[in-house]
Amino acid sequence: MIFVSVARFWRKQVHRYNLIGTYCKECGEYYYPPRNMCPTCRRDGKLESYKFSGNGEIVTYTIIHTAAEGFEHQTPYVLAIVKLDEGPRLTSQIVVEPGEIKIGMRVKPVFRKLGESGNRGMIYYGTKFIPEYE
């Protein structure tokens, strides 16, 4: 998911660092990742940049035992769909012991390494989530 080109990652870096999406003033809908056009209001939509608090809850999750290249040493780890309090859903790694994860668990954002391109390449940083009680 993240071993894209350096330039492609960089263009989305600010959104990943700070969970910046969009809000439509016309219909009140929030979007993450950010959109250029509101899918509901189309041409009538009034989109503005919006910084999410990052607070939300676990909708569903899966525990990864056989990981993609570059993540092998992190297994087992938790991948989940998080529903932000404003509404949007996103997929993220959850920094939690696999035995502690629960559907409905409240989470908050943390700044972590998302991956790296071997020993010579870039290190990719961004947002993951941890249980709110921590």
Added chain:
Amino acid sequence: MSVGIVSYGAYIPRYRIKVENIARVWGDNADILIAGLMVTEKSVPDLDEDTATIAVEAARSAIMRSDIDAQRIGAVYTGSESHPYAVKPTSTIVAEAIGSTPVMTAADFELACKAGTAAIQACMGLVGSDMVDLGLAIGADVSQGAPGDALEYTAAAGGVAYLIGKKKSELVAVIENTYSFTTDIPDFWRREGMSYPEHAGRFTGEPGYFKHVKGAANGLMEMIDTKPSDYDYAVFHQPNGKFPLRVAKMLGFNKEQVKPGLVVSRLGNTYSGSCMMGIAATLDQAEPGDRIFATAFGSGAGGDAFSITVTDRIEDIRNGAPTVEDLLKNPIYMDYAMYAKHKGKIKLI
């Protein structure tokens, strides 16, 4: 020069390893080590944590604690001896992640364990001369000791951020003055491309730590005409529990002044974060009007001393972010095998 601390924030990874678990692997006597180092356990970064992520978490905590608009920050300086890239700044990552970009200056600092306090001094200069409104100075490290090396027992991970400003109503502590003592000494080094540092054994004590901490501390007290008994708290760089207590005694401070900020026994040596973590733990408990004396040390070598007075505003912001004690609570303990994986001591092919 009336500049000071507008806010502060600390970050400590959740994982710990006990000294006894490291000692068992190397066949060392844990009791002797614990008594000698006065360290029982140390923090270990998670697999996806490094100096940049720790610096960001500390910086966000500082911004949250006093609810500061990050766009006011005109300088971001991160001090570390474990920057994730050999070439590419940590401070730009931090600045972007806290939302201070683009109208600002940034640079990474290095002077072993006092890189973070050197960053504080630079921010004091920029703020004091009105070049910037607020400066952010961070000390963060994920330090490495070679497997089996004495440093492995204490090399820990953590970071602390200080927002430096001069608006009187915003200061939680006034930094009355600072004084540095610097010489060139080969007590500790790491060459480009090497994973672990080298150190000159006993050389790190007397001509390194003690000479430079005493040089800076005595120099500052002489310059501003204060004495140890004028201070409620004293914080010294804490590579272990013994050095700060010994240097405090040499300088005329007592144990009670040092203990509130002495966090090394449950945390280990956070290098660039070490003295700054001690100051943060002290600010967590200090009362308005209290005076704090602090001296950082970095191998190579230099000492940075600070004389600090806490203001009434400390009460307003103290609970806005986790305290150092909060961060030390509820650790997850790991064994040596898991620790080796976390610290990349096992090279995956």
